[in-house]
Amino acid sequence: MFCRIASKKVPAKIIYEDERVLAFEDINPQAPVHALVIPKKHISTTLDIEDEDHALIGHLFQTGGKIAKEKGIAERGFRLVVNTNPEAGQTVYHVHIHILGGRHMHWPPG
Ligand SMILES: [Zn+2]
Numbered sequence: 001m002f003c004r005i006a007s008k009k010v011p012a013k014i015i016y017e018d019e020r021v022l023a024f025e026d027i028n029p030q031a032p033v034h035a036l037v038i039p040k041k042h043i044s045t046t047l048d049i050e051d052e053d054h055a056l057i058g059h060l061f062q063t064g065g066k067i068a069k070e071k072g073i074a075e076r077g078f079r080l081v082v083n084t085n086p087e088a089g090q091t092v093y094h095v096h097i098h099i100l101g102g103r104h105m106h107w108p109p110g
Helices: 002-006 051-070
Strands: 014-017 021-025 033-039 078-081 097-101
Touching (some): 021 051
16 A cells, blocks of 8 residues: 555655655544655565664654654654554554654553
């Protein structure tokens, strides 16, 4: 699914793109700001990250922070969330970071 967004076969509201990552609005937002950032390379879950992916994963998180700044939620606070496997709520098996903000977040998360 996210590979198809990355290759533009499935439309998405893209908010950032470079040669390694792509960010787009979540179609089912859970907060006033809810975007996703994905690597263009297919990695199924956080358990499938290889040594060669370290720079890519760092870039993915840095991009998440940049998008939070652009969305105006960096100072007040935001979450970068990565779910892994069913009990954590992972529904698409292509690693993605949720960028969530614009409202007060609770701890522990549900
Ligand atoms: Zn994929």
